[in-house]
Structure formats: structure tokens, C-alpha cells
Amino acid sequence: MEPLRIVAIGGGTGLSTLLHGLKQFAPNEADITAVVTVTDDGGSSGRLRREFDVLPPGDIRNCMVALSEDEALLSKLFQYRFAEGRGLKGHSFGNLFLTALTNLTGDFSKAVAMSSEILASRGRIFPSTAQNVVLEAEFEDGTIVSGETRISKSSRRIRRLRLVPASCKPVPETLSAIEAADLITFGPGSLFTSVIPNVLVHGIPAAIKRSRALKAYFVNLMWQPGETIGFTASDHVAAIHEHADSNLLDVVIINKEPIRPAQRRKYATEAAKPVANDTAKLEALGVEVVSADLLAEGTIVRHNSIAAAAIAMKLARRGRERRLAA
Numbered sequence: 001m002e003p004l005r006i007v008a009i010g011g012g013t014g015l016s017t018l019l020h021g022l023k024q025f026a027p028n029e030a031d032i033t034a035v036v037t038v039t040d041d042g043g044s045s046g047r048l049r050r051e052f053d054v055l056p057p058g059d060i061r062n063c064m065v066a067l068s069e070d071e072a073l074l075s076k077l078f079q080y081r082f083a084e085g086r087g088l089k090g091h092s093f094g095n096l097f098l099t100a101l102t103n104l105t106g107d108f109s110k111a112v113a114m115s116s117e118i119l120a121s122r123g124r125i126f127p128s129t130a131q132n133v134v135l136e137a138e139f140e141d142g143t144i145v146s147g148e149t150r151i152s153k154s155s156r157r158i159r160r161l162r163l164v165p166a167s168c169k170p171v172p173e174t175l176s177a178i179e180a181a182d183l184i185t186f187g188p189g190s191l192f193t194s195v196i197p198n199v200l201v202h203g204i205p206a207a208i209k210r211s212r213a214l215k216a217y218f219v220n221l222m223w224q225p226g227e228t229i230g231f232t233a234s235d236h237v238a239a240i241h242e243h244a245d246s247n248l249l250d251v252v253i254i255n256k257e258p259i260r261p262a263q264r265r266k267y268a269t270e271a272a273k274p275v276a277n278d279t280a281k282l283e284a285l286g287v288e289v290v291s292a293d294l295l296a297e298g299t300i301v302r303h304n305s306i307a308a309a310a311i312a313m314k315l316a317r318r319g320r321e322r323r324l325a326a
Contacts, residue, residue, distance in 0.1 A: 003031040004316035007181040007213070009128075009198050011037035011059045014189025016066035017302060018218065021309025023067050023122050030313065032123030033177040034063045035170075035204075037197040039135040039163070042149035044081075044091045048099050055108045055127055059194075061094035064112070069120035078119065109171055124173070128198045131168040135197055137161050148193050152226050158192055161243060163200045170201050178204070181213035182319035185312055186249070188218040188303050191236055192227045196243045205244040212326050214319035216251040217287075218308060219277075221259065221294070221301050225270040234281035241285070249287050253311055254279075255303075257293035263301050290315075 003026070008018055019034055026032050038055045040046065045056035061078060068075045078094030094115075101111035112125055135148045139156040146164070178184060187195050195217075199205050208215060217240065219233045228236070233254050241247050254277045267273070282289050292311060296304040 003027060003029055004313065004320055005031045005033075005177070005180055005182045006312060006316050007033045007035060007177050007184045009035045009184065009186050009195070010189040011040075011194035011197070012189045013062065014187055014194060014218075014220070014303065015059070016062040017188065017305045018185065018308050018312065019063055019066040019123065021305030021307075022312060024306075024309065025313055026067075026122035030316070032067065033174075033181075034067070034123060034125045035128050035174050035177075035198060036060050036063055036125060037194055038127045038129060039133060039148045039193065039197045041134070041147050044095045046149065047091070048095055049132070052099050052103065053132065054099050054102050055130070055132060057095045057098035058092070060112055060125055060127065061092065061098060063125050064116050064119050064121050065094070067116070067119075067121040067123045067125070069122055074119055109173075124177070126171050126174045126177075128170060128174070128204065129168040129201045130171050131165065133163045133165065133168050135161060135193065136164050137192070152190070152193050154226055155229075158227065161192060161196055161200060163197065166202070168201055170204050170207075175203065175207045178207045178211050178213070181211055182323060183312060183316035184208055184211065184213045184215045186215075186217040186240065188220055188308070190224050190227060191220065191231070191239060192224075196240060199240065199244040199248070205246050205248065208244075208248050209246050212319075212323045214251060214315050214322060215249050216253060216312070216315050217249050218253045218294075218303065219255070220275055221255050221303065222267055222274055223272045225272050228275075229271060232276045232278045232281070234278045234285060236275070237282060237285055237287060247286060251288045251290055251315060252282055253290045253292065253294070253308075254282075255294040256291040257295040259295065259301060263299060266299060267301065
């Protein structure tokens with residue numbers, strides 16, 4: 001059987017966590033394509049974006065490293081962050097490398113592909129759009145705020161997100177991967193700043209809707225301070241559907257493993273609690289619910305990359321069967 005084709009959509013540490021787990025199945029069992037949001041305007045990525053007019057490289061760098069065949073020296077080099085130096089402090093080597101390669105080639109997507117070859121990444125990585133876009137949020141009180149960093153720091157509830165310019169389009173390779181996919185995943189990751197921006201790119205929701213792939217969403221484990229305080233699992237799904245103007249999802253994956261007391265205490269300072277699994281409301285939205293133990297070890301609440309990847313592979317096999325039966 002040819003490898004199962006998986007398209008993973010998202011951004012931040014959540015997407016790289018899933019990719020790290022999926023890597024063990026590539027290239028023989030899984031063909032992996034990552035579609036990454038490019039709205040980051042903070043930290044090293046934001047500085048490079050403003051100074052060199054390039055797409056923010058940070059999330060894509062994390063994905064390249066997550067898929068890297070060699071997690072030793074080269075991966076550590078790409079993740080190395082300068083602790084001092086005028087103009088260098090805070091920058092990661094990988095971000096600088098991607099920026100330099102973009103300037104040399106004149107094409108960010110080409111720079112990502114070439115960097116992935118250097119890291120021997122077991123998959124392809126594409127920005128959700130090649131245009132330099134700005135994320136804009138309208139809050140429930142009518143206030144409009146521009147910029148991912150400012151949006152994520154707000155404590156007000158988000159009513160609607162949009163990209164500026166709204167006419168931004170995906171790279172053709174993304175649409176081809178979506179069309180051929182057996183499974184399309186969303187998340188895990190920040191709902192409003194990592195997941196939803198991808199479905200705001202003109203043409204992506206329609207391509208996902210047309211695809212015969214199974215579409216699945218990994219629900220976040222905890223509330224996101226400044227974004228999803230008080231959100232249940234069904235609130236996350238409803239927000240994705242609303243912004244995509246379509247009921248895209250077939251399957252929702254939720255965590256059934258209790259968050260450990262020490263982890264709860266750590267997050268209590270930010271008024272963050274575990275996302276409630278309102279299964280009945282999820283099913284009322286027309287999605288299948290898959291529950292599993294997904295909590296990783298450690299003090300930080302993260303998805304277990306191996307467990308998440310195993311679920312993704314099972315769903316991809318189902319997606320392949322659905323495609324063949326069509």
C-alpha cells in the first residue's frame with residue numbers, strides 16, 4: 001500500500017508536537033504535509049518580518065525541526081537562540097537562516113523547501129499563504145485589534161477574525177495536497193492564532209470541503225489565556241466552522257486523561273482550566289467524538305505526540321478506505 005497521505009494544519013507548538021509523533025511513520029507509512037499559519041508578529045519572527053518584509057519563520061522552523069530526521073546537531077543549531085549580541089539577542093539561528101535564504105531565492109516557500117532538505121525533514125511544509133498578512137480581530141464589544149500578539153494578550157472574547165488582505169490565496173501545492181489527502185487534521189494549538197487563521201485564507205475551506213479526506217480536529221487540553229477562557233470542546237469546533245463558513249469537521253479528538261494536580265496549580269495563576277468535553281453538544285454538531293489518553297508527561301500541559309500520531313494514523317486508514325469507496 002502506498003503511504004497514507006496526511007495534511008496537518010495549524011501552527012505554534014501544537015502542530016510541531018503532532019508532526020514529531022507522525023515522523024516515526026514517514027516516509028514508508030505516511031506522507032506528511034504541514035500547512036502552517038503565518039500571522040505571527042511577535043518575538044524574533046516579528047522583528048524579522050518588520051525589518052526584512054518576510055513571512056514569519058518561527059512556526060515553520062519548529063515544524064521543520066519536528067520533522068527532521070536528525071534531531072542532533074543540525075536541529076539544535078536551527079533552534080539555537082542568541083542570548084546576547086546587539087541586534088542578535090532573541091533571534092534563533094533557524095529564523096535568521098530562513099530569512100537569509102528567502103532573500104537569496106526571492107521565494108519564502110522555496111527557502112522552506114531547501115531548509116527542509118538540509119534538515120532531512122520527513123515531510124513537506126507550506127505556509128498557508130505566501131502573502132504577508134495581518135490578523136485582525138473584532139471583539140464582542142465591537143473593538144477591532146490588529147496583530148496576533150495584541151490579539152492574544154486581550155482578555156476580551158473574540159467575535160470574529162479576518163486576514164488583511166482578505167483576498168490572500170494559498171500556494172498551489174497546499175491545494176494539491178488537500179485534494180489528495182486521506183486525512184486532514186487541525187490542531188492542536190491556539191484556536192484563534194494558530195488554527196483558525198489557516199481557514200481564513202481564500203480557497204482553503206472550499207478545498208477541504210471538496211476533499212474526500214477524513215477531517216479531524218485535536219481539541220486543546222486547556223483554556224488559552226487571552227483567547228479561549230471558558231471555552232468547551234464544542235465551542236472550539238463551532239468557532240472553526242463559523243470562520244470557515246462550513247461544517248468542515250468529521251471527527252473531534254478529545255482528551256480523557258485527567259490533568260494532574262501540579263499542572264492545574266501551575267495554570268491556575270493564569271485562570272486557565274482544562275477544556276470541558278461536552279460530548280453531547282459535539283455530537284449535536286454532527287461530528288464523531290474520539291476520546292483517548294493524550295496528556296504528555298511533564299509540568300507543562302501538552303499533547304502526547306506519540307498518542308496523537310497513533311490516532312491520526314488510524315483515522316488516515318479510515319480516510320483511505322473512504323476515498324477508495326468513493
